[in-house]
Amino acid sequence: MKFTLSWLKDHLDTDATLDEICERLTAIGLEVEEVDDKAAFRPFVIARVVSAEQHPNADKLRVLMVDTGKGDPVQVVCGAPNARAGLVGAFAAPGTYVPGIDVTLAIGTIRGVESRGMMCSEKELEISDDHDGIIDLPDDAPVGESYAAYAGLDDPVIEINLTPNRPDCTSIFGIARDLAASGLGTLRTPKPPSFEVEGETPVKVRLDLGGDGHLCPGFALRIVRGVKNGPSPRWMQQRLLAIGLRPINALVDITNYMTFDQGRPLHVFDAAKVKGNLTVRRAKDGETVLALDTREYTLNPSNIVIADDNGIESIGGVMGGEKSGCDGNTTDVLIESALWDPMNIARTGRSHGIITDARYRFERGVDPEYMVPGLERATELVLELCGGTPAEADVVGYRGYSARAVDFPVSEVKRLTGLDVSSDESVDVLTRLGFTVTGSGERVSVAVPSWRPDIDGKADLVEEVMRIHGVDKIRPAPLESHGAVNGRILTTLQIRSRLARRALAARGMLEAVTWSFIPKAQAELFGGGAASLSLANPIAADMSDMRPSLLPGLLSAARRNADKGYGDVALFEVSGTYENDRPEGQRRVAGGVRRGTASLAGSGRLWSNATRGGGKPVDVYDAKADALAVIEACGLPMGNVQIKPGAPAWYHPGRSGTIRLGPKIVLGTFGEFHPKALAALDVSGALCGFEIFIDAMPEPKKKATRTKPALDLSPFQAVRRDFAFVVDSTVEAGAIVRAATGADRKLITAVNVFDVFEGASLGEGRKSIAIEVVIQPTDKTLTDEDFEALTARIVGNVVKSTGGVLRA
């Protein structure tokens, strides 16, 4: 919402400065977005050309002597065709910034003649596009005075960012009323219009809306005959221009002026072009109208139109029609002041993409009580600017306004804001804003004025009192302390998510946040793509489906980095994936990918890679280590975690695994990727990844005590024994470890696989797995016989469960 300072002062009698007004507007909730104080115009002064001589060295240039009203005339070289002795125009001295050419003037020499300033065109001042010549003012324009003041261009323009709840401030009068209520001046009440009417308005209005009368709760129409529709006066044009509106002709300008001045959108029809009476009705399906923006709109029955015998003349409350518009030939004008349903206007405007000042106001709510007064005021302006004879208005449908009454305990102000405002002050504020307060004491009844459809409860009234009384008067008051040391506030899921992040970052991975929506093809590839998870209105085709997995986003991110020359990347994300559209369908997942040589030990070439690790292409075991690190960090007992070969289809079937906890819970998956999946994602290079479902982890068992179990340190020396078994190459190392461990769960504290060997010497389809068994005696030193027996059990167990043999 834009307006000028002088326009505001039409309605507000105040001595406040521009700054004070702006500060107050913001303080009462009418946030000032921008102020143009027109300071840029200040350096331009009115000056008279005393003499104009031909430039000695240029045919098209003249050398002017210019009287700027100060000191001796100054010499200016000028190329304008209309530069002549006696012309009065706008002069800019050296040092002035000229907006239209984006130059700060300096004393210059043009073709050998010194020039000390510039006579400007309207284009150079960005007043209009006129660049045919320099500004040519009447002879009596005061030389030496400010050009902007003379031309009315110095009126500051204020733009407020109006919140959608304040239709009353879509008018400059309404803004003035708010400011006056806040104590910044006095509201000027206009003299009621008075004019003689002659006869009736011959065009009648019929509301044909069936039972949906609320769609047009009032319509007022008046003819003014014998008008002369020329350009509107300069003051009106300047105000309209200042707020960004193009003057058309007096009749149209009056409607625009009323829209901003009073928040009362109007429409004018050229009576000569209207055939028969007007009907307000729903549009027929497919009915078209050529609107004032010269576009043709195809309407439907949810749009309300004003039609005559020729068809649709106007889209009610949104935009008038081109056919019956007013122009210079208009002699009889029909002025419409009507009311429309806000929701219907919003829908109609939205569905046709029409944004107008009328729609802006009607969809917020126009003051119903001003429908007829608005018509009266518009008639008065028409008579003032265009002459003519008004007829009696035809008013249909309007049933009057019955004010809502809000029961208001004045103590609500204190209860909700903490402000100590006396009952009298609260009542006073509301009265100044136009509310009618009845009753007295602690509980009053407040009638809401017709221009405030946003007020419907106590809290709204609290806001009114508070914003006018002053928000800055509310002093911060500490929130009551719970009076104790805070306990744990995070849920297990939140704690585990944090731990997963820190654990993965501590493994050299970078946390990414990638889009929750991914391309449909990728979603389908990773087990998603259901219609219910596919956006109806995606912002881009490749951001269409809620992700079923973090991996496609991370893999794509790895590719983007590789494309930029960073091929060794380790990325992870801890976030949501979506199994269905219900709250429980949103999973909490920690996922990660490593590309190139970005292993835990480190990536890239380094002198020590051969001896100290690092720099090797990543593989399934890097992903497995990351996956297990998350589970470990989340505090799950690792002894119960099982690794099964194989994972979903996007993984390499022979180089992937699934992590389970017991028979039911899938904790996650890891591995290298299926070449087809990588090809579909257009990614390449050594890649591995994992996903851990944090939300699948069971809550830890509640512990009765924080005490850790007693530590029993054995005094006997631990012993290590090595075994190697030759087994079928399909046998899992894990099976050998389990079998060996099972030989004596008390004595055997660890079994480590320290070598895996496949070679011709073992025969086709065979491999050797070497394990180190750590034996910790607990109550005595083991004898040779004890060892022999234990060794036999270890070998026996392994042989029995894997079909292998002890390697000789």
Add this chain to the structure above:
Amino acid sequence: MTELDTLEHQLMADVAAAGDEAAIEAVRVGALGKKGSVSELLKTLGGMSPEERQTRGAAINALKSRVADAIGARKTVLRDAAIEARLLAETVDVSLPVRASPAERGRIHPISQIVDEITAIFADMGFSIAEGPDIETDYYNFTALNFPEGHPAREMHDTFFFPADETGERKVLRTHTSPVQIRTMEAQKPPIRIIIPGKTYRQDSDATHSPMFHQVEGLVVDTKANVANMRWVLEEFCKAFFEVDGVTMRFRPSFFPFTEPSFEVDIQCDRSSGPIVKFGEGTDWMEILGCGMVHPNVLRAGGLDPDEYQGFAWGMGLDRIAMLKYGMPDLRDFFNADVRWLSHYGFRPLDMPTLFGGLSA
């Protein structure tokens, strides 16, 4: 020169000549071993007269002692030399580079770090963290939050929709974290003090808008919480979060469907030095959050009587306050996973925000 003198002279020469530990050991065996020259002499003492033994015996023992000392001394010298030589041989080039520790290479995304910072601050004020789903019903995202059907305020949200289901209901991607207010009130009786961080979505994209972004929302409901308390909470938060001694905040009346009265809050700052914003100084204002007293209709939607319970709520852009605090210029970079950006703007895994250790290092 006596026979003993000659022997001693010879042995001392051998000791001095021994070039390594093996040579000196050979000298020791040759002199003091079982059949060594000095040991042989000692064996002769048995056949001597007591007088002879007294003089000659003492001389031989003295010789033995001097030889043994010399050998011992020489051994030490040779052992030290051997160690010296070994150490010299073992010398490596310590200027060769080693790998940085993984914990030094890894990074936490600024969003996660900021959530931890906010958690640390609000935990101190007695708040807990609440979360909710990204895919919401129209009811939780709008209706329960007092956005009437067809209200222009709904339009301002540029909502992402899912296709209508068989009942005609269209789910949405939540446009704000506020649905969690309703979910929390449904699940828990006051007093309520929660912080709601999370992902939010709007159909909008430029340098300061992204179709996916993050918000953090706060909700306090009890029987007393008012605007004055809200001012205190928000001022304390901003001071703590931006790590400055004081901030000046401006509360402007504004409008949100779910609060009444509503405010937008500006923070005084200095924006004169380009993109870097300094808080706690300067004369500019920057909008930082929206807030207000929970609307009676919202309390009712949460199953609470607005005449008994009252409270306040606020919301702000997580990404935005991250940008303000840490200076990232473009919101879109947050979601690009560019490793250069992550390494530069990310946080080390051991940089844990706490109040006792300071939020940021």
